[in-house]
Every structure is written in structure tokens, then in C-alpha cells.
Amino acid sequence: MTDGSWVTIISLGVTFLFMMGVPVLLIIAYWVIGCSFVLGLTLDNMGAELLNVFNKGFALLAMPLFILTGDLINKSGIARRLSDFAYSCLGWLRGGLAMASLGACGLFAAISGSNSATTATIGSMLHPEMVKGGYDERFSAATAAAGGTVGIIIPPSIIFIVYGFLMNLPISDLFIAGIIPGTLMVVGMQLACWIICTLNGWGYLIPLQLNRVLKTAFGAWLGFLAIGLVLWGIYTGKFSPTEAAGVTVGFCIAAGLISYPLNKMMGTHKGDDREVTEKGWAEMFVVEGFTIPEIPSIVVRSAQITGILAPLIAISVVMQQILSLLGAQQVIGDFVTSMGGPYAVLFTAMAIVFIAGMVLESLPVTIILAPILAPIVTSPAIGVDPVHFSVIFLVGASIGFITPPYGLNLYVASGVTGVPYFRLLRYTVPYLAALFAVWIFVALVPDTALLLLPNR
Incomplete structure (x- = not known):
């Protein structure tokens, strides 16, 4: 043969x-x-290529650190305080708690950089509250799944680190480019959520009270400080993404260890925003925290996730070498360029990313397709900015998290909420429509990705 x-x-x-x-x-x-x-x-070739990936992959060091950051803010209670703040701001709207869960996903993503961690954390915290608040349990679970899509877009982003490593782009530029598109994704999904909840009459309303908003904002100060620390350090050039990840991990460990004894002295905050007005300002100052003996278990959990992602990155780089030898890049490139004008080429590339995202997780989609599609779309003939295309590519890949048959976030949401996978699908449709609208807008308006970049 x-x-x-x-x-x-x-x-x-x-x-x-x-x-x-x-x-x-x-x-x-x-x-x-x-x-x-x-x-x-030879297998020696594969071994050498695997070793080269990690020898050259200093930027990849940020990946396990941001994964650890997500676990630390969840364990310390910072994530709960961020969701409390979001609910105090949006609870007066129909569907306010669901909209707050989407906002909390955005805030959590701004520290953790992981889609599955965002879905699991916010879903496990707010799904029971939403069901008690009169929301359909399937819609509640689908909301957590949809909110997790912003985990790889709002900086810091683990997948942006991988994309920048593969395409030799400044990771700090990619992080900044994801701020506006990620925010648009959250707002778009919140609008879809408000429409669905208004039509169905879901959710109890709470009054918009300045005291409640100020207290929850004060209670979430550690989360805001962590977000600001990452964005300020990267935007000003004070930190590389890897250094920012290390600083954030150190900050979260210090916050958790210091808060635990202080919290014990002041009384435990249960994290229910509907009772927040009964809490004193001093009690809101510290989060639940954790102890030194708990840190190894947190690190082990983060290491388990890293142990899944890192080998996948390495082996996929070898896969790129083989695809090149087989001529796959040339075949796909010829097909995309045969579409004609710049917009036809761009939308064909987007369609390929979307279809791949339906059956694969974003990491293999990025590793396999980015080196093939990016050079075509960013060539002088098409003229798309490389950083702009990175955002287009990854927003499309993120939609795959709630698109069957794969839909990783749907599996995660099903696992943490107990709602069967197939019962979630119907309620993801409004969120898919919102995300598609944002995706097209981001593709057609380069400033959504480039506006905040200082050198563009």
C-alpha cells in the first residue's frame, strides 16, 4: 500500500x-x-522535538501558574466575593442573578485564564442559588457553561499563551487585545440572558442599594486588586506574562493565608449576598482564606491539569511537523485562498475554526490550525493584523465550548450541576446567537482588538 x-x-x-x-x-x-x-x-526525532518544545517554552511557564491562581482564588473565597458584587449590581434586573453569574465568569476569567475552571467554579457556586431563585435548572446550568467561554479571551488567558508561543507573537499584546472582545462577549450574553428571563419571568428581583453595592465591592477588593495587578503589570511592561503569573500566585497565597486567621477572629462570611447588608464592614474586609496544610492539595490539583495540557502542547507540535511533510498545510492553504477576496478568505478560515471547535478542544484546534490559517489570513494579500486574527481565531474556538458534539463546558457544567448533558443543549441556543454576533463584529471591526494596544 x-x-x-x-x-x-x-x-x-x-x-x-x-x-x-x-x-x-x-x-x-x-x-x-x-x-x-x-x-x-525515527522515534528519536519525536523525542528531540518534544524536548525542544519545553527548552524553548519559557512563556509556557505562565500556564501552570495561572491555573494555580484560579484554584487559589476559588479556595480562598475571592471568587465568591466577586460573584456577590456582580449580583448586587444586577440583581434589580429581571434575570439579574443569571446575568450576575455571567459577570462573575468575566471577573473570574480576569484572574484564572481557564474556561473549564471558570465554568466549574461559578457553576458550583451560583447554580443552586439560581434554582432557588426561580430559574429553570437547565437554563441555569447552560448559563454557567456559556459564561465559561470568556475564560480563554479575557486576560490572562492560557490559550493566548499557547497561541503566542506557536506564532511568535508578544503574549502581552495578545492579553491586551482580548480585553474588549471578552467584555463584549459578556455583555452580549447578558443581553440574551435578560431577554430570555424577561420572556419566561425567571428570577426574583432585589432592590438596587448603594450600600449593598459598596459593601460587596469592598468585600471583593482582593479580587479587584489581583485583576488590576495582572493588567497593570502587563500593560505597562513591568511584568512579562510569566512574571505576572508568578506575582499573582504569590499575592493569592499571601491573601489566603493572612485572611484565614483574621476571618476566624471576625466570624465566617457565608457568601450569601442577600444577607450581606447584615454583615459588618470589618467582616467584609477578609475572605475565608486557607491554611498552609491545604496548599499542597491545591497545588496538586493544578499540577494535574498542567500535566494534561503540557504533553498535549508538545505532541501537537510534532503533529505539525508531520502535517507539513504530508502537505496538509498546502492543501488547506490552497482551499482557503481559492475563496477569492479578503472577506471570503477570512470567513472561510472562521468557518474552519468553528467546525474544528465542534469536535476538538481549543488547545488542539489552536495548535493544529493556527500555524496553517494565520499565515494565509495575515499575508499582505489579505491584510488582517496578526494580533487581530489571534482574537478572531480564539473567539471562534471559545464558541466550541458550548457547541455539540464536544462542548467541553457543557460536560463541565453537567458534572458540577447534575443536569444531564443533552438537557442543556436547548438553552445554549440564545448564548450561541449572542456569541456569533459578537464574533462577526470583532472580525469586521479591528479596533475591538487593537484599540488598547499602545504601539498600534
């Missing part, structure tokens, strides 16, 4: 394994090893 026939057989075999639920890391590894033998590449 020809090499092409063997590659086809290997590809069909790993596709079957994927459908059977084999992890994506093993799927890519099996494909890489099989194709390496077909093409006459």
Missing part, C-alpha cells in the same frame, strides 16, 4: 478511538507515532 493509504487507515483508526472516548492526548500521540513510521521518521 502507498503511504497515503496507510495514513488514511491510521487516521480512521484514531477517529474511531476518539469516538470511543479515548483522551485527545493519546489520539494525537497514536497518530503521530503511526505516521512517523509510515514516513520513515
Whole structure:
């Protein structure tokens, strides 16, 4: 048989394994090893390439640190305080608690950089509150899943780190470029949420009280400080993304350890915003915190997630080498460029990203497609700015988190809320419509990504 026939057989075999639920890391590894033998590449080559990825990957050090940051702010209670603040601001609107959960997802994403962590944290905290507040449990779970999509867009973003590493772009520029599009995603989903809740009469209203807003804002000061620390350090150039991640981890550990004994002296804050007016200002000053013996378990959980992502990045870089040898980049490039004008090429690339996002997680989508599509779309003939396209690419990839058949956030939301996966699908439609509208707007208006960049 020809090499092409063997590659086809290997590809069909790993596709079957994927459908059977084999992890994506093993799927890519099996494909890489099989194709390496077909093409006459030695396993030594794969080992050398894997080693080179991490030898050159200083920027990737930020990834485990931001993952750890997300776990620390969840354990310390900072995430709860951010959601309390969002609810105090939006609870007077119909669907205010659901809208607040979307806002809380945006705030949490501005510290953690992870979509699944955002969905799991906010979903586990606010889904029971939403159900008690008169919302349909399926809609509540779908809201948490949709809110998590901004986790990879609002800086800091783990996937922006990977994209910048692969495409040799300044990660700090990518972080800044994600601020406006991520905010637009949150606002767009909140508008869709308000419409659905108004039509169905879901949610209890609470009065908009200045005292409540000020107290919850004061209670969330550690979260705001962490967000401001990251954005200020990166925007001003004081920190590289990796340094910003390290500083934020140190800040969150210090905040958690100092708050725990202070919280014990003042009394535990239960995190229910509807009772916040009964709390004293001193009690709002500190979060729940954690103890030194609890830190190893937090680190181990973060390390487990890093242990999944890091090998996937490495093996996918080897996959890029094999795809290049097979001519896949040339085939896809010729197809995209054959579409004609700049807008046709751009929207074709977006369609490819969306379709891939339906069946793959954002990390393999980025690693496989970004090196193929980005050079085409950012070429002088098409003229899209590389940073602008990075945002277009990743907003499209983020939509895949709530798009079947994969929909990682749907699985996460189902796991933390107990609502079956297929019962969530109907209630993701309004959020998908909102995200598509924002995606098209971001693609057509470059300033949504480039406006805040100081050198553009």
C-alpha cells in the first residue's frame, strides 16, 4: 500500500478511538507515532522535538501558574466575593442573578485564564442559588457553561499563551487585545440572558442599594486588586506574562493565608449576598482564606491539569511537523485562498475554526490550525493584523465550548450541576446567537482588538 493509504487507515483508526472516548492526548500521540513510521521518521526525532518544545517554552511557564491562581482564588473565597458584587449590581434586573453569574465568569476569567475552571467554579457556586431563585435548572446550568467561554479571551488567558508561543507573537499584546472582545462577549450574553428571563419571568428581583453595592465591592477588593495587578503589570511592561503569573500566585497565597486567621477572629462570611447588608464592614474586609496544610492539595490539583495540557502542547507540535511533510498545510492553504477576496478568505478560515471547535478542544484546534490559517489570513494579500486574527481565531474556538458534539463546558457544567448533558443543549441556543454576533463584529471591526494596544 502507498503511504497515503496507510495514513488514511491510521487516521480512521484514531477517529474511531476518539469516538470511543479515548483522551485527545493519546489520539494525537497514536497518530503521530503511526505516521512517523509510515514516513520513515525515527522515534528519536519525536523525542528531540518534544524536548525542544519545553527548552524553548519559557512563556509556557505562565500556564501552570495561572491555573494555580484560579484554584487559589476559588479556595480562598475571592471568587465568591466577586460573584456577590456582580449580583448586587444586577440583581434589580429581571434575570439579574443569571446575568450576575455571567459577570462573575468575566471577573473570574480576569484572574484564572481557564474556561473549564471558570465554568466549574461559578457553576458550583451560583447554580443552586439560581434554582432557588426561580430559574429553570437547565437554563441555569447552560448559563454557567456559556459564561465559561470568556475564560480563554479575557486576560490572562492560557490559550493566548499557547497561541503566542506557536506564532511568535508578544503574549502581552495578545492579553491586551482580548480585553474588549471578552467584555463584549459578556455583555452580549447578558443581553440574551435578560431577554430570555424577561420572556419566561425567571428570577426574583432585589432592590438596587448603594450600600449593598459598596459593601460587596469592598468585600471583593482582593479580587479587584489581583485583576488590576495582572493588567497593570502587563500593560505597562513591568511584568512579562510569566512574571505576572508568578506575582499573582504569590499575592493569592499571601491573601489566603493572612485572611484565614483574621476571618476566624471576625466570624465566617457565608457568601450569601442577600444577607450581606447584615454583615459588618470589618467582616467584609477578609475572605475565608486557607491554611498552609491545604496548599499542597491545591497545588496538586493544578499540577494535574498542567500535566494534561503540557504533553498535549508538545505532541501537537510534532503533529505539525508531520502535517507539513504530508502537505496538509498546502492543501488547506490552497482551499482557503481559492475563496477569492479578503472577506471570503477570512470567513472561510472562521468557518474552519468553528467546525474544528465542534469536535476538538481549543488547545488542539489552536495548535493544529493556527500555524496553517494565520499565515494565509495575515499575508499582505489579505491584510488582517496578526494580533487581530489571534482574537478572531480564539473567539471562534471559545464558541466550541458550548457547541455539540464536544462542548467541553457543557460536560463541565453537567458534572458540577447534575443536569444531564443533552438537557442543556436547548438553552445554549440564545448564548450561541449572542456569541456569533459578537464574533462577526470583532472580525469586521479591528479596533475591538487593537484599540488598547499602545504601539498600534
